[in-house]
Amino acid sequence: MREAATIEFEPFCLDLGDESLWQSGKRLRLTPKAFAVLRYLVDHAGQLITRDDLFEAIWPETYVSDDALTVCVRELRRVLGDTVRSPRYIETVRGRGYRFIAPVMTEGSSLTPSVLPSAPPPYPVNREAELNELHQRLRAMQDGQRQVIFITGEAGIGKTTLVDAFVHEVMQRQEVEVTWGQCIDHYGEGEAYLPLLEALGLLLRGPQGEALVTRLKQQAPSWLLQLPAFVPEAEFDLLQRRASGSTRERMLRELAEFMETLTAERPLVLVLEDLHWSDPATLDWLAFVARRRAPAQLFVLGTYRPADAIVRQHPVTSIVHELQRQAKSVELLLDYFSETGVKVYLSGRLGESALPEGLVQLLHQRTNGNPFFLVTIVEEWIRQGVLRKSPEEWTVRSVSVATPEEIPNSIRHLIEQQLGMLSIENYQLLERASVAGVQFSAAALVLEGELTTEAVDTQIEALARRGQFVRTQGLTSWPDGIASGSYRFIHALYQEILYDRIAVSRRMQLHRQIGMQLETGYGPQVRRFAAELAEHFVRGRDIQRAVIYLRYAGEQAMQRSAYPEAMSHLTSGLTLLQTLPEPPERHRQELPLQSVLGSVSSVVRGHGAPEVEAAYQRARVLCQQLGDTQDTSPVLIGLWRFYVARSDLSQAQQLGEKLLGLAEQSDDAPLYVIAHYALGTTCWFLGKLCSARRHLEEGMARCTPALRSSSVFQVGQDPGVSCCIYAASTLWLLGYPDQALTRVHEALALVTEPAHPFSYTHALLYASLVWQFRQEEQDLCDHTETAVTLSTEQGFPLWLAAGTILQGWALMVRGQSEEGMRQMRQGLTDLRASGVELAVSYYLALLAEGYGKLEQAEAGLDALKEGLEVMERTGEHWWQAEVYRLQGELQLSLAAPDVTEAEANFHQALDIARRQQAKSLELRAATSLARLWQSQDKRQEAYDLLAPVYYWFTEGFDTADLQEAKRLLSHLGSIIGFVGDETPLPG
Known part of the structure; x- marks a missing residue:
């Protein structure tokens, strides 16, 4: 650490100039030796300092009893207000020494990480x-x-x-x-x-x-x-x-x-x-x-x-x-050192003393200038006394420069020579360490019936202190309470060569043993380390454990949106399963893997990808074979999402009914909400509006505040909010524009962006549908702008596409037709590129409306034709009446209007709307047909058609559709006179 005027560790400050400790402007009394101990610990913050290190640093060449250090540490703890059991500053590492654990700041600094080099490399870098x-x-x-x-x-x-x-x-x-x-x-x-x-x-x-x-x-x-x-x-x-x-x-x-x-x-x-x-x-x-x-x-x-x-x-x-x-x-x-580079290194490492003649050339010839090889040989020679320093110069042990035979031909041979000089106990311990990895904890190397954690720690620490193969990395504390030293091989080559030397059967055994030791030590937090454990058990051929941890690793990777890694873990687990005994045990292990694989595939490939269906269908078969209802509901939910995305709404409805049956069977409160949400939205897309309303309102009623705050609904889309927002669209279609708006505000009040951006963006988009239905482009613009921004920031590509289309429609209505159409086309292209067909017919209808504004009726009719084909293929009928109505309007705007076809389309729109009880769409169809009949002098028929639909409404009279119908009725009434009850028009 750089010499600094002060060193701070809140709320204390070490003044190095006058060797004093301060707190809040007050100088604290410390004996000189206690200050020296504190200074040494702080200078090496985060590192394990052995008692021997402290005696050598504080009492060099002086004999004192162990009590002298104990007294100093006790004095420091008293002044700092520290305790042995719950240390904040000085931690005791039992049987070994001490570690300063508080964050340290010198002047101008904000971090002193113990794992980063606070001292220069021990030899010249020469770079x-x-x-x-x-x-x-x-x-x-x-x-x-x-x-x-x-x-x-x-x-x-x-x-x-x-x-x-x-x-x-x-x-x-x-x-x-x-x-x-x-x-x-x-x-x-x-x-x-x-x-x-x-x-x-x-x-x-x-x-x-x-x-x-x-x-x-x-x-x-x-x-x-x-x-x-x-x-x-x-x-x-x-x-x-x-x-x-x-x-x-x-x-x-x-x-x-x-x-x-x-x-x-x-x-x-x-x-x-x-x-x-x-x-x-x-x-x-x-x-x-x-x-x-x-x-x-x-x-x-x-x-x-x-x-x-x-x-x-x-x-x-x-x-x-x-x-x-x-x-x-x-x-x-980086390239190898040249001969000059070797000489520069040796001069830096050995000092200004004269070098033995021929040493530079010999080392360069045999090491080829490889820095690690060069450094390791020189250090090994110094340690063995082959290379010695006299007052004036360095000498080599033999009469002339060391013979070529004294230098191994490769790094591997050199490392193997060094390993051969170890005791059998140290070698076996390093073998285990190489299986544990480049970085490892001493506790991981403790095998049942052998050395204790303390003994292993002491043995590894001794190697680290001598600079042999490993170095100290601090302290590791496991959830089960075990604390031990953390170490790292000085170079990955040491670990690789040790690992390669282990016989295959022993390597497998060590992987299993270390895996089980880690499994015990990690305790309740074991899933956080699943990838590490999975690798140990895969290499150890403990297939059952390997499969379990591969699944956990896949789930963890999925939570991090690391989908390639998740797919790799899960498919590896499924491959390993083929080596297990026959069912049912193999089926029990396969079921969760397939279920998670379905979720991952839906993100990687898209909700409607064949791989998604294959994984979930296999999981469903396994549930049936095992008679396991507990895992059935997430599988059915995954399948329901697949069929909705593919617009296979008949299958989706069947799955929704199965989910409701499971909820009733288990009396599962969250599953009730999810099942009603699944059935409600499916019925909505099918155009079964009354059934949709019933399910959605039941889902809302069951989604209590307590249930919404439970962990069940903490992740993903909030089904309670979704029920509310789909209910809003349903109410508008059924002819309740004001109630629909009330539901929109309720949904948005239930969820806020900071707490739940996923559900909030979804709610904004479906709220925007209601404003589009009501033709209130300002509110639509405001909310889609927020939804598009969030979708961009959070990475929701499908919702970004949908928001872009709705924004384009609003621009088109405001007169920015070219830009609006560009946005709608772009959004529709992005949506369809994902393979999603859901709501495509609705978006095509918006696009057709835009073509109508641009007086491009033929292009609009092509878009509507495509929309009807999508509806025929998917069974999605909620916007079907409006598609037929728009088709009629565009036919009337052709250069050669097709009045007969237009009238047939208006009648078709009316029939569909009445069958679905979609009063808002019936009003639009009736208005279009009444306007056509007015132009044909069928004023009485026009009035008789439109008036009953208009008079049915009890709210929403300020909306564009009802205002337009009112104006037309007033005009028709003024011509033909009111017939029967001449009640003034509401609104």
């Missing part, structure tokens, strides 16, 4: 050109030019060393924030956003963590939801509602915008290591943020091995090349 390039790009970043840099090269080339050196220099200046994420071989590809979540977690654990959590809650709730440790339990449900309906686009955008607003206050360096092991979702975000044009003080520094990526066919290579082609990133390819 001055690359460091200069990074600092040049850092300056450009501080001017607002976002930077994405990839450091590439083969294993051992020095990528991490270069990154560590750069980050250390950046942190010394304390001009920027730094955070870090690591891609992990064993489960990185399956754990969606793993390095990004790690980097976020590191920021949230810093001194500004509380403020950042608040900001995440506002700007990126779907990301905060993936970090439950930072969310109070009481707020978790509300956060789920806010993050509901998350899509991949929303996840990418939320984190990008969060990073941009964060860097507006303080520049940020984000390090992402080993991207050749990255999950696809992380690479998606990386590409997304690189392509954004807004200024940002964001510096993303990624490392990867091109050769490994090519062998794995990993997408990082193509993404990096594409970003370079677009001038959105820079790649620094």
Whole structure:
């Protein structure tokens, strides 16, 4: 850590000048030795400091008893108000030492993360050109030019060393924030956003963590939801509602915008290591943020091995090349050291003393200038005494320079030589560690009946202290209460070579044992680590456990909108299932996999994709075979959505009835609401308006405030709100325009955007339908504008398409015909590209109306013809009467009007509206036909047709349709005189 005048850890401040501790302007009394202990702990915040370290630092070359340190720590705890059981500042690591755990700030800094290098690399980096390039790009970043840099090269080339050196220099200046994420071989590809979540977690654990959590809650709730440790339990449900309906686009955008607003206050360096092991979702975000044009003080520094990526066919290579082609990133390819580079390294490592003649040439010849190989050999020679320092020069143990035989031919041979010098106990422990991964906790290596956690920790810590193979990474605390050291292999090559040396059968056994140890340790939070556990059990051939955790991993990936990863987990689980014994056990495992696969496929392929039907139908068959009704309802709901999306409304209605039967059988309150919603909306699309009203109002009545606030309705579309908003459209069709508007306001009052953007956007769009029905384009414009904005921000593409069409219609009505038509056509194209046919006939009718305004009757008739074909194919009839009426109007506007066909279409519209009891559509059809008859001097017939329909209404007399009918009736009445009861026209 850079020497600073003060170091703060709230509410205390260390004044390093006069070696004093302050709190709220008051100087606290500390003995000199206690201050020295505190200073040392704070300087190494987050790191485990052993008792030996403290004795050597505070009492060098002096013998004191263990009590001296104990007394100092006790004094510090008293002054700081700290306790052993619930430490806020000094944590005791039993049997090992202490760790300072409070966030630390030096002058101008806001973060001192323990996992980032706070000291320079232990040997010369010898990459001055690359460091200069990074600092040049850092300056450009501080001017607002976002930077994405990839450091590439083969294993051992020095990528991490270069990154560590750069980050250390950046942190010394304390001009920027730094955070870090690591891609992990064993489960990185399956754990969606793993390095990004790690980097976020590191920021949230810093001194500004509380403020950042608040900001995440506002700007990126779907990301905060993936970090439950930072969310109070009481707020978790509300956060789920806010993050509901998350899509991949929303996840990418939320984190990008969060990073941009964060860097507006303080520049940020984000390090992402080993991207050749990255999950696809992380690479998606990386590409997304690189392509954004807004200024940002964001510096993303990624490392990867091109050769490994090519062998794995990993997408990082193509993404990096594409970003370079677009001038959105820079790649620094590290090469081997030249002979001069080897000499520079040796001079830096060994000092100004003379080097043995021929040493540079020999090392370059045998290592080919590979930095890791070079550094490892030199360090090993120094450790073994092969290379020794006299006062004037360095000498090699033998008479001449070491013989070539003393240098292994490859890094692998060198590492294997080093491993061969380990004790059998240490070697076996490192074997287990290699199975656990590049990064591991000591507790994960404890096998039943063998060493305790404390013993394993001590053994690994000893290796780390000697700089052999591993280094300390801090402390890991598991949900079951076990705390142990966290470690990392100094280089991934150590882990890879150790892992490859293990016999296949023993490797499988170790994976199973470590998996079960992690399973126990993670306890109730085990699902959060599902991808890691799934990989252990897959490699360990524990198929039953592997399938369970693959499902959990798929569900977790789906929650993060990481759909490729979810599909991969679920299909892997289904493949593994084929090796299990015959049913019923295999069926019990397959059922949830198929159910979740149906949900994922509906997002990836679209609600109406064949894969969706296949997954849900298979799940339905499994439910029937197992006699399992508990899992049947989500499967039926998934199938219902599929058939609605495909506009197979007959099947959808049957499924709705089955859902209602299940609700009655189980007396399940939430399922009652969902079943009535499913039946109500299906009946609405079918044009069975009275049945739709009955089901929707029953759903509303059953959806009590208590039920709406329960966890059942916290995620996804709120069925209570949906019942209300569909009821509004139904009421308008049935002839109750004012009641429809009242229902609209009730629905919008039930849900607000910050709490539930998914349901709120849905409600806005269907509320807009009512304003379109009422022909109130100002309210329609206001609400569709909000819906379109939310759909764009949140990533709701289908609703964006629908909102665009409605906005276009409003523009067309206002006289902006060309722009309105362009928007309607674009929205309809986007909607149909998704394979959705639901409501397409309605949108085609709006488009036809626009063609009519442009005096393009033929184009309008073509659109209506297509709409009728869609209705015939799908059975969606709720807007059928209006399609026939518009067809009649356009036929009358042709250059050669077809009066006969127009009149037939008006009669058809009337018949359909009356059959459906759609009084509002009957009024429109009657008005059109009455106007035609008026032009044919059939004034009495026109009046007799329109008057009974108009007089039926009891509300909505200020709406455009009723005002138009009233004007026509008044005109007809003034000509023919009122017949019978001459009651004045209402409204």
